[in-house]
Amino acid sequence: MPKAAPAEDASASLPGFAEARPVDEPHYLGHRARLKARFLETGPEALPDYELLELVLFRTLPRGDVKPLAKQLIATFGSFGGVLAAPVERLMEIKGVKEATATDLKIVEAAARRVAKGAIGKRTVLSSWSALIDYCRTAMAFDDRERFRILFLDKKNALIADEVQQTGTVDHTPVYPREVVRRALELRATALILVHNHPSGDPTPSRADIDMTRTIVEVAKPLGIEVHDHVIVGRDGHASFRALRLI
Structure with missing residues (x-):
């Protein structure tokens, strides 16, 4: 004689029962x-x-x-x-x-x-400003120490080199204007974009930032090297010296 089929479990018809997770999952x-x-x-x-x-x-x-x-x-x-x-x-x-x-x-x-840098590496930097800002923020905005970075450009404003020149403390980075210009001459750069971060998050330029930037501009100009901008990045945004008319 064939065996009787097991009684159907009434609970299987309850709403949501079929989707229930196995006990051991x-x-x-x-x-x-x-x-x-x-x-x-x-x-x-x-x-x-x-x-x-x-x-x-x-x-x-x-x-x-x-x-x-x-x-x-x-x-x-x-x-x-x-x-x-x-x-x-x-x-x-x-x-x-x-x-x-x-x-x-x-x-x-x-x-x-690497992705952010690739967005500016093969284009004229000044024509891809938003990509440049994205790269600078990706690279530096969340760093817990100040770093001073320089983008060296050729006469067509294409990127020659991107270098971190100095690393400082949480609120200070020593920058030597003559070293900045010396490196630009070594690379045969005709223009610079200066970048540094504020670990505090607030990108507002300090008096020391302004004075240092103007010194670099003064040392670089007689040698035919232009400082296009100095960008400060932080968690709360960025500040452009050019946009603020500080250079």
């Missing part, structure tokens, strides 16, 4: 799939910083719920960009961030800088 697996799908459907602009950071952490931390860690990192460093720019040592102070995770975050930062 971690809750974060569904979240990861949904977040990836939303990223593909709506793009990164639709995601808050912590969710974009989660997507990065998925690659380096394949198991576990990374949302609390992503939120902690954003709270500590202020933004997605701030997390990427943070030194490895500081990242590893956060519980759950080991060297491999910190290294992966720095790789993402390096990739972002």
